[in-house]
Amino acid sequence: MMNWFHTFFNYIALSILRLFAFVPYTWTVQTGYALGSLFGRLPHQRKRVVLTNLRLCFPELKINQIENLAIEHWRLFGRSVLERSRIWLGSAEQIVSMIEIQSEVKLGDCKPRIFVIPHFVGLEGGFMALSAMAAEKSWPRGAGLYQNMKNPFFNQKIIEWRNRFGGKSIARQSRLLELIREIKSGNFIFIAPDIDLGPKDSVFVPFFGIQANTITAISRLARACNAEVCLMITTLNADRSKYICRIQRALENFPSDDPVADTARLNRCFEDEIRKRPAEYYWVHKRFKYRPPGEANLYD
DSSP, rough: HHHHHHHHHHHHHHHHHHHHHHHHHHHHHHHHHHHHHHHHHHOOHHHHHHHEEEEEEHHSSSSHHHHHHHHHHHHHHHHHHHHHHHHHSOOHHHHHHEEEEESOOOOTTTOEEEOOOBTTHHHHHHHHHHEEEEEETTTEEEEEEEOOOOOHHHHHHHHHTTTTSSHHHHTTOOOOOHHHHHHHHHHHHEEOOOOOSSSEEEEEETTTTTTEEEEOOHHHHHHHHOOOOEEEEEETTTSSEEEEEEEOOOOOOOOOOOOHHHHHHHHHHHHHHHHSSGGBOOTOOTTTTOOTTTTOOTTO
């Protein structure tokens, strides 16, 4: 019975995604805002997670400011969820029309390069827009890490959708050797390190003044491949009519001889970007889930 229900739910969700891939973009945006606003007002665990994250990261804000920021975040989160229908199922032209690439580095030059992507709600769009552009211009492909979903049906579907422009999805559990091969082949790598997946290959470094469990892979990969490391930030433009994916010039003197210092430096870079547009950051994730020995759970 449960298998039948899961199958039914999966195909209903897939039908909704297909619907919103082809309705006018403004409909998708407005419906996403409405659903996000509704979800942000209902009592659920993720609502508490968002409020906790905002209180921890912005202690200078008053309670009503935190609540207003959370409401705006849920609106943008709802929009981004429905926009994935167009990002995953729409044409390359549809994707490029909603996400503009602006790069301070020469793309397609086969230079060993790692794009570091903080979790703004537009992250998925930036990745797909650059993949579509790379396919159009016959550049080397992009390869991105992914975390397996609990739903195997959508796990496989999303991998297929992400790879449809010639990109490659690599499981986060894979060895670094697979990433090294991609970089040394001239392909660019996407890594979003600001997510707490456990203590393996991670260190505690400050994020908004709070110790956050963070992977050190970027520093180690850059050193192993002699690769440039560039921040890739996908956020809404001034009137919120589309997204701008900004690829910044390579970080200077990165990596250093100290992976922990490098990891802390990346977190500071993320903070600088998040403070410019805090509502667009992915606050629904338990960024401070794992704690240093002796520290209490921050989400209880």
